[in-house]
Amino acid sequence: GENVEQHPSTLSVQEGDSAVIKCTYSDSASNYFPWYKQELGKGPQLIIDIRSNVGEKKDQRIAVTLNKTAKHFSLHITETQPEDSAVYFCAASLRSGGYQKVTFGIGTKLQVIP
Amino acid sequence: EAQVTQNPRYLITVTGKKLTVTCSQNMNHEYMSWYRQDPGLGLRQIYYSMNVEVTDKGDVPEGYKVSRKEKRNFPLILESPSPNQTSLYFCASSNWGIETYEQYFGPGTRLTVT
Numbered sequence: 083g084e085n086v087e088q089h090p091s092t093l094s095v096q097e098g099d100s101a102v103i104k105c106t107y108s109d110s111a112s113n114y115f116p117w118y119k120q121e122l123g124k125g126p127q128l129i130i131d132i133r134s135n136v137g138e139k140k141d142q143r144i145a146v147t148l149n150k151t152a153k154h155f156s157l158h159i160t161e162t163q164p165e166d167s168a169v170y171f172c173a174a175s176l177r178s179g180g181y182q183k184v185t186f187g188i189g190t191k192l193q194v195i196p
Numbered sequence: 197e198a199q200v201t202q203n204p205r206y207l208i209t210v211t212g213k214k215l216t217v218t219c220s221q222n223m224n225h226e227y228m229s230w231y232r233q234d235p236g237l238g239l240r241q242i243y244y245s246m247n248v249e250v251t252d253k254g255d256v257p258e259g260y261k262v263s264r265k266e267k268r269n270f271p272l273i274l275e276s277p278s279p280n281q282t283s284l285y286f287c288a289s290s291n292w293g294i295e296t297y298e299q300y301f302g303p304g305t306r307l308t309v310t
Contacts, residue, residue: 083255088238114297125200125286125301126239171239175297181227181246182292184299185255188238 084109086174088187095162096195103190105172106154114175114182115148115155120189121168129170130157162194198223200302202287208308209277217272217305219287227290228270229254229299230262232283239286245270277309 085108095101107115113134118126132139132146132155139146143162148155159166172187200221209215221228229244231254241254245264259281261273270289274281284306288299 091236116297116299118299118301123303125288125303126299127301128298131297181244181252182290182297184241186231186239188236 084112084174084176084183084185086172086185086187088172088190090190091188092191092193094193094195097162097164099162101159101162101166101192101194103157103170103172103192104154105156105174105187106152107174107185108153109174109176110150110153112174112176115146116173116175116184117144117146117157118171118173118186119168120171126171159192162192164194164196167192167194198300200287200289200300202285202302202305204305205303206306208310210310211278212276215274215277215307217274217285217287217307219270219272219302220268221270221287221289221300222268223289223291223300224267225289225291225300226267227292228264229288229290230260230270230272231286231288232256233286233304234283242272242285277307279309281307282309283307 088105116131119129120126145158169189175184203218230242231239243262245251287302290299
């Protein structure tokens with residue numbers, strides 16, 4: 083089955099700096115790559131996603147890049163703010179038996195220091 | 197308000213005492229899943245359902261049961277809980293189509309089995 087590796091597991095940045103989280107996946111059939119943000123005491127929430135036919139996608143201060151050849155994708159957060167502090171999960175998804183199977187990474191705890 | 201609700205939010209129980217965690221969504225979604233979140237392991241899928249009366253095992257189904265008698269509800273059943281099922285549990289729903297693969301997560305249920 084699919085295996086998703088995510089690093090780093092923890093990341094501390096100064097407010098205003100950029101943060102980068104990287105993930106790799108194993109199954110070349112994966113066609114959808116979402117990123118979820120989990121704030122303390124809450125469930126994960128989708129912040130951005132990218133499909134396998136797109137190399138890069140941007141939404142204000144966050145962007146995701148995908149390299150299908152190397153099977154890795156990354157989340158970039160620019161001009162970080164304290165409210166960006168959270169756990170971020172990457173995931174890879176592929177179609178399997180009529181169901182979109184999603185496999186998550188282990189998560190990255192981001193701390194933005196004011 | 198579109199949401200996924202879980203009950204209870206916190207539960208402490210003893211080994212072997214059957215319990216049920218309820219999950220309900222008000223978005224008329226076809227797909228629902230249960231995940232457990234453990235430190236260093238990320239989110240792992242327990243069971244999923246593609247529609248009423250259609251359920252299947254995820255990556256870590258041992259010790260759990262589910263049912264989907266109504267579209268909005270997807271309860272998680274632990275018939276004989278053990279300490280290794282101490283974890284944070286999330287229910288999620290989605291209505292996957294050609295473009296929409298987003299999962300909506302509930303607020304989580306923290307379970308402790310002593």
